[in-house]
Amino acid sequence: MASSRSADGSTVPVLKDLTIENITENVHRINSQCADPRLKYVMERLVSHLHDFARETRLSFDEWMAGIQYLTRVGHRCTDVRQEFILLSDVLGLSLLVDSLDHPKxxxxxxxxxxxxxxxxxxxxxxxxxxxxxxxxxxxxxxxxxxxxxxxxxxxxxxxxxxxxxxxxxxxxxxxxxxxxxxxxxxxxxxxxxxxxxxxxxxxxxxxxxxxxxxxxxxxxxxxxxxxxxxxxxxxxxxxxxxxxxxxxxxxxxxxxxxxxxxxxxxxxxxxxxxxxxxxxxxxxxxxxxxxxxxxxxTDEETKKLRHDEAVKAMKGLGRENMMIVNGLPVPDVD
Amino acid sequence: MASSRSADGSTVPVLKDLTIENITENVHRINSQCADPRLKYVMERLVSHLHDFARETRLSFDEWMAGIQYLTRVGHRCTDVRQEFILLSDVLGLSLLVDSLDHPKxxxxxxxxxxxxxxxxxxxxxxxxxxxxxxxxxxxxxxxxxxxxxxxxxxxxxxxxxxxxxxxxxxxxxxxxxxxxxxxxxxxxxxxxxxxxxxxxxxxxxxxxxxxxxxxxxxxxxxxxxxxxxxxxxxxxxxxxxxxxxxxxxxxxxxxxxxxxxxxxxxxxxxxxxxxxxxxxxxxxxxxxxxxxxxxxxTDEETKKLRHDEAVKAMKGLGRENMMIVNGLPVPDVD
CATH class of the missing domain: 2.60.130.10 (Aromatic compound dioxygenase)
Incomplete structure (x- = not known):
């Protein structure tokens, strides 16, 4: 894909004529300007799953808007002493999953x-x-x-x-x-x-x-x-x-x-x-x-080793080459 | 999986000893109590992608918490005249994708x-x-x-x-x-x-x-x-x-x-x-x-037909059997 010099002088990928099929790859390309390799990988997986979710459900505009309004209500419910997003994560099983991933036993x-x-x-x-x-x-x-x-x-x-x-x-x-x-x-x-x-x-x-x-x-x-x-x-x-x-x-x-x-x-x-x-x-x-x-x-050491081994196994399972494991977290191996 | 009678008399799946591997299937099972088949399908895909995202990134507790706090800040930024969640959807390419899905041309x-x-x-x-x-x-x-x-x-x-x-x-x-x-x-x-x-x-x-x-x-x-x-x-x-x-x-x-x-x-x-x-x-x-x-x-009619045909194609691509397309949206065919 071509790239062009933008008004601020940086080189960014050309984004035009985006379709249901090519939008994901193009969002990855523009996000690949990120200097933090871990954030880049997290965003790549986030965008892929978000887009696949929409494609697999054929998410309608009305459903998308209901989702936007739902997340807004969740945000507005959060105060210093109430965390509705954690509660949402809890009832979706995400909190337990993250604890298990981060603290292998x-x-x-x-x-x-x-x-x-x-x-x-x-x-x-x-x-x-x-x-x-x-x-x-x-x-x-x-x-x-x-x-x-x-x-x-x-x-x-x-x-x-x-x-x-x-x-x-x-x-x-x-x-x-x-x-x-x-x-x-x-x-x-x-x-x-x-x-x-x-x-x-x-x-x-x-x-x-x-x-x-x-x-x-x-x-x-x-x-x-x-x-x-x-x-x-x-x-x-x-x-x-x-x-x-x-x-x-x-x-x-x-x-x-x-x-x-x-x-x-x-x-x-x-x-x-x-x-x-x-x-x-x-x-x-x-x-x-x-x-x-x-x-x-x-011990920290034993946990680190387990976390590392599990991350290596997961990357193998995904078939991802060129990944390094840094502090137990996969990041793209940029060179 | 076994099920048990809960205190309110309904029968719900037994959830115990959930692991990195079985948590997703178990969240699906408890959500399968949902009476709305479309919502059930949307939640199934949402939970699958959310969990896969965590597993594939080996999402750490600190990163999860940063995500929780980020979504909270997005929610708090939303007012009657500012919709930060729509803006977030826009910069992630989701808004364009949903428009393309909902309005095939x-x-x-x-x-x-x-x-x-x-x-x-x-x-x-x-x-x-x-x-x-x-x-x-x-x-x-x-x-x-x-x-x-x-x-x-x-x-x-x-x-x-x-x-x-x-x-x-x-x-x-x-x-x-x-x-x-x-x-x-x-x-x-x-x-x-x-x-x-x-x-x-x-x-x-x-x-x-x-x-x-x-x-x-x-x-x-x-x-x-x-x-x-x-x-x-x-x-x-x-x-x-x-x-x-x-x-x-x-x-x-x-x-x-x-x-x-x-x-x-x-x-x-x-x-x-x-x-x-x-x-x-x-x-x-x-x-x-x-x-x-x-x-x-x-015309509405032409759009409906296109939406239906695209949804059928997508379900075939996913290898999902037993799906009906209702108003252009896939729902599980419950009998």
């Missing part, structure tokens, strides 16, 4: 799952044994955990973000009068035995926010908007891959039909009841419910 | 092109000969056109929306103080000879709005944000397919590198100068520039 480690839109960065850093929930109506729960390496060694000093809803199924940020104080969330730190523990309330199933565009979509699709009972965890520790995960309470409603595709068998945990000894040791009432779990983190 | 007819984000519904209905631009700095232009059928018969009573920028390259809606009066736009009607004409100003190249997320994307891609000089037209007439198109002035800067992929050779027109006779007849100054064009509309 060896068999011996704890699986990750969806972050969800309700994590905040203002949870109080707190000591082991803290009570994360101020809700007097919740069913008290003692959470006793460890965090270890794949070799079974305790990890000391891992920060653990934990967050959950109140007993009515709402996160603190879903209340208009939340104010400045976080509730139902904390950041605790593992001790030298790799132990961390806190007091919480027994999680309940809840509806993802269904009063916006995502709720409308689920209704059109004949889907419910419930998530089974769960408690979120996010681990940070230098040298280890960040782990975003959650524990699901065995037997919860919606355990097999989570609206955001987050449930994994290895993350489902049956609740126990504290022993008399535990009640004394951890200063909780007799009969308090108990959640125990042993988490296993993967 | 036989060879003898006028080609369509991108609508763009600047059409409004408040342009004054006006008589032939009206002046659409109040800009005193514009170079005066006489526009003389006809609109006919593919058989060459004049079409009387077609409404023709026309719109253009002022001499500084801005549409009326891009001024904060636009107020209630439209400028640079009108709706005229063809007479019994199929003739319509009006006074305008010679179009100038302009930048699509580059002070928002779309401008930022173009910059990252090393692309300019200019459109070559053009004048928009939209035709409406019962019995004929709506035609959204534009005429491009031959020799304009950016003729071969339109930021929104709108230029087609058949829509490029060289400007003439009015003859003395024309100057008298149309009450314009000697030396006024002249734009002449003969538009050809396609």
């Amino acid at each position: 060896p068999p011996s480690s704890t699986e990750g799952t969806v972050l969800g839109p309700f994590h905040t960065h203002d949870a109080p850093a707190d000591h082991n044994g803290t009570s994360i929930s101020a809700d007097p109506n919740g069913d008290p729960l003692l959470v006793l955990c460890t965090v270890k390496t794949t070799a079974g060694d305790p990890i000391q000093g891992a920060t653990v973000d934990v967050w959950e809803t109140d007993s009515s199924g709402k996160y603190d940020v879903q209340y208009e009068d939340r104010g400045v104080k976080a509730d139902g969330r904390a950041v605790v730190t593992s001790d030298k035995e790799g132990v961390f523990w806190f007091k919480a309330i027994v999680p309940v199933p809840y509806q993802i926010p269904d009063d916006g565009p995502v709720g409308q979509l689920l209704e059109r699709l004949g889907r419910h908007c419930w998530r089974p009972s769960h408690l979120h965890f996010m681990f940070g520790k230098a040298g280890f891959d960040n782990l975003v995960t959650a524990l699901y309470i065995r037997g919860s409603d919606y355990e097999t039909s989570d609206a955001v595709f987050g449930v994994k068998e290895s993350l489902i945990v049956g609740l126990e009841t504290v022993t008399s000894e535990q009640a004394k040791q951890y200063d909780v009432k007799e009969g308090t419910k108990l959640l125990k779990y042993d988490f296993v983190l993967v | 036989p060879p003898s007819s006028t080609e369509g092109t991108v609508l763009g984000p600047f059409h409004t519904h408040d342009a004054p209905a006006d008589h032939n000969g009206t002046s659409i631009s109040a800009d005193p700095n514009g170079d005066p232009l006489l526009v003389l056109c006809t609109v006919k059928t593919t058989a060459g018969d004049p079409i009387q009573g077609a409404t023709v929306d026309v719109w253009e920028t002022d001499s500084s390259g801005k549409y009326d809606v891009q001024y904060e103080d636009r107020g209630v009066k439209a400028d640079g736009r009108a709706v005229v009607t063809s007479d019994k000879e199929g003739v319509f004409w009006f006074k305008a100003i010679v179009p100038v190249p302009y930048q699509i709005p580059d002070d928002g997320p779309v401008g930022q994307l173009l910059e990252r891609l090393g692309r300019h944000c200019w459109r070559p000089s053009h004048l928009h037209f939209m035709f409406g007439k019962a019995g004929f397919d709506n035609l959204v198109t534009a005429l491009y002035i031959r020799g304009s800067d950016y003729e071969t590198s339109d930021a929104v992929f709108g230029v087609k050779e058949s829509l490029i027109v060289g400007l003439e100068t009015v003859t003395s006779e024309q100057a008298k007849q149309y009450d314009v100054k000697e030396g006024t520039k002249l734009l002449k064009y003969d538009f050809v509309l396609v």
Whole structure:
């Protein structure tokens, strides 16, 4: 294809007489002016899939306009404390997929799952044994955990973000009068035995926010908007891959039909009841419910290697020659 | 795959242990509860392409989050008079593609092109000969056109929306103080000879709005944000397919590198100068520039047939069995 000198002096491909058949190749050509090879590759795949989607559905103007208006409504619903695009990504299974791609796990480690839109960065850093929930109506729960390496060694000093809803199924940020104080969330730190523990309330199933565009979509699709009972965890520790995960309470409603595709068998945990000894040791009432779990983190190095190997495999599967893998991400090999 | 009875009594597929490999099929299964077969098909293709995009790029969490934040910024930039998602669709070539799919044209007819984000519904209905631009700095232009059928018969009573920028390259809606009066736009009607004409100003190249997320994307891609000089037209007439198109002035800067992929050779027109006779007849100054064009509309029936045939061809190309074409759109043949 010819190229021409544009008014600003740069050389750009000639774009004229674009058709259903040649438009994609031509958009790639003009985007190939991009100096960032990774962005160039991401845009090439994005444009190819966007165009194929339109061609395969014979997308009508009215449907396209409905899509434009839908995305606009999703955007307008986003605020500092509500992320409707993350919610949309969640209900389309994209969030789980991206987590799996970015955080490949060896068999011996704890699986990750969806972050969800309700994590905040203002949870109080707190000591082991803290009570994360101020809700007097919740069913008290003692959470006793460890965090270890794949070799079974305790990890000391891992920060653990934990967050959950109140007993009515709402996160603190879903209340208009939340104010400045976080509730139902904390950041605790593992001790030298790799132990961390806190007091919480027994999680309940809840509806993802269904009063916006995502709720409308689920209704059109004949889907419910419930998530089974769960408690979120996010681990940070230098040298280890960040782990975003959650524990699901065995037997919860919606355990097999989570609206955001987050449930994994290895993350489902049956609740126990504290022993008399535990009640004394951890200063909780007799009969308090108990959640125990042993988490296993993967080192950065092991994760990097896995990510690299998976990316190489994927490029082979695609039949893409001339790709380099840089930090686990495929980029065109420009020379 | 097993299914289970959920708490609300409906039967839904069991979703657990979703992986990079099985997530797509599982999202399809839960979306297959949708009662609208067309929406079901559109969502199936959307989810497949979205997931393939993530798998093929090995999309990282940080990139996904950058995408979420980008779409949020696009949404927040949309107002009653600015549609940043349409602009995004335009610079990705999607708008042109959808127009081509929805409005297939036989060879003898006028080609369509991108609508763009600047059409409004408040342009004054006006008589032939009206002046659409109040800009005193514009170079005066006489526009003389006809609109006919593919058989060459004049079409009387077609409404023709026309719109253009002022001499500084801005549409009326891009001024904060636009107020209630439209400028640079009108709706005229063809007479019994199929003739319509009006006074305008010679179009100038302009930048699509580059002070928002779309401008930022173009910059990252090393692309300019200019459109070559053009004048928009939209035709409406019962019995004929709506035609959204534009005429491009031959020799304009950016003729071969339109930021929104709108230029087609058949829509490029060289400007003439009015003859003395024309100057008298149309009450314009000697030396006024002249734009002449003969538009050809396609009947609804012919368009429907073309749309149907193209959809059948596309489904064959995809190897999709069991699809019906309803009003030109593929839907799964449920029994």
